[in-house]
Amino acid sequence: MFEKIDELKTELDRHRPLSPSMAKNLQEDLILRWTYHSNAIEGNTLTLLETKVVLEGVTVGGKSLREHFEAINHKQAIEFVEQIIQNQEPFNEWQLKNIHQLILSNIDTDNAGRYRTQNVIISGASHTPPDFLLIDDKMRELFAWYDSADSLHPVERACRLHSEFVIIHPFIDGNGRTARLLLNFELMKAGYPPCVITVDKRLAYYEALDNWASVGDKSLFFSLINKCLLESFKPYQLLLKF
Template structure:
C-alpha cells in the first residue's frame, strides 16, 4: 500500500542534506504556508500574503480582527515548539499536547492548555464529541495506544488513526483542529519525514474523512489516503530540491 512512499523515503535519506541556511529558509516558507492553510480551515480571514506579513514583518493588517493576527502568531510559535520537541526527541505526552494548545490559543488565556469542562456539539457533524468527564481518561488511553498498538503501524496509518481519535475526543473548547494538525507534523518529523500541509482547498475532503470514519465503524481509510497524498507530494518536492542542489554543487 505504501510501496511508492517507502521507496521515496529511502531515496530522500540517501541524498546529501541541504545547507543549514537553505533548510532554515525552506522551513520558514513551509511554516507560513502551513499556518495560513491550517488557520483558514478554521475560518481565519488572513490571506497567505497577509499571514506572511504578520509573521515575517510583524505588521497589522487593516480591517482584519486582532484575534486572527494572534492566531497566526500563536500558530507559528506552536509550530516552532513542535520542531524543538522533535529535536529534543521528547516522547508524545498529554503535557506536550497541552503546551501546543497553549501556544495555538495565544489570545484566549483562560482556555489555554486546559481540557474543556463543558459539552460541545460540532455543527453539521454526525457524531458527538466525548463528554467532559470522559476526556482525561480518553486522552490518557489515546497516548498509551499511540505508544503501543499505533507504534506498530506505518507512520501514515498512525497519523490518520491518531488524528481521527483525537478530534473525536475534541478535548479542548477551541483549537482542536489546529492542535491536531500540528501533532500530525510532530509525528512525521519525529519519523524523519518532511511535514505536510492540509490545504484550505481540501477542507471539504478533509472533513468528509471524519464523516466517513464515524459512519463506517471507525474506518480511517479516507484520511489515510489524504495523508499519503500529502506525504508523497512533500517527499517528491524535497527530493527534487535536493537533486537540484546536488547538480548545482557538482
C-alpha cells in the same frame, strides 16, 4: 498504501543532511504554508501573503486581532513541536497541553491548555464528541494506545493519533490546529516532511474525518493524507532534483 511515500523518503534521506541555507529556506516556506492553510481551514481570512507579513511582524489593516494571533501562535507552536523532536523527548500530555496553550495564547486564556468542561457538538458532523466528564479517561486511553503503537507504519500512526484526538475533541477550541500539529509531529519525528492539508481540501478532510468517526472507515483519511504527503515532497524534489 504508503509505498510511494516511503520511496520518496528513501530518496530524500540520500540527500541528508541538507545544507543549512537549503534547510532554512525549506523551513520558512513550510511554516508559512502550514500556518496559512491550517488557519484557513478553520476560517481565518488572512491570505497567504498577508500571513507572511504578519509572521514578519507587520499588522494587516482590516483583519481582526484574533486572526493575527492565530498566525503568530501557530508559528510558535510549530517551533515548539520542532524543539520536542530535536530534543528527542517522548510525547506526553504536558506537551500536548503546551501546544494547545500556544495555539490559544492571547485569544482564550481561560481555556488555553485546559480540557473542556462542557459538552459540544461539531457543526455539520454526524458524530458527537464524548461527554466532557469522560475526557480525562479518553485521553489516558489515547496516550496508552500511543505508547504501545510503535509497530504501526509511521504514517498510519500519525493518522490515527490525529483522528482519534479529533474524535475526542478534548478542548473547547483549537482542536483542529492542534490535531494537525500532532499529525506532523509524528511524521517529522519519523523523518517524513510535514503534511500540509491545503484549504482547498477542507471538505474532503472534514468528510474523511466524519467517516472515520461515524462508521469507523479510515480509508478516506488515509487516502487524503497519502495525497497530501506526496505533495509535501515537491519542494524537496524541486530543490534537490529527485
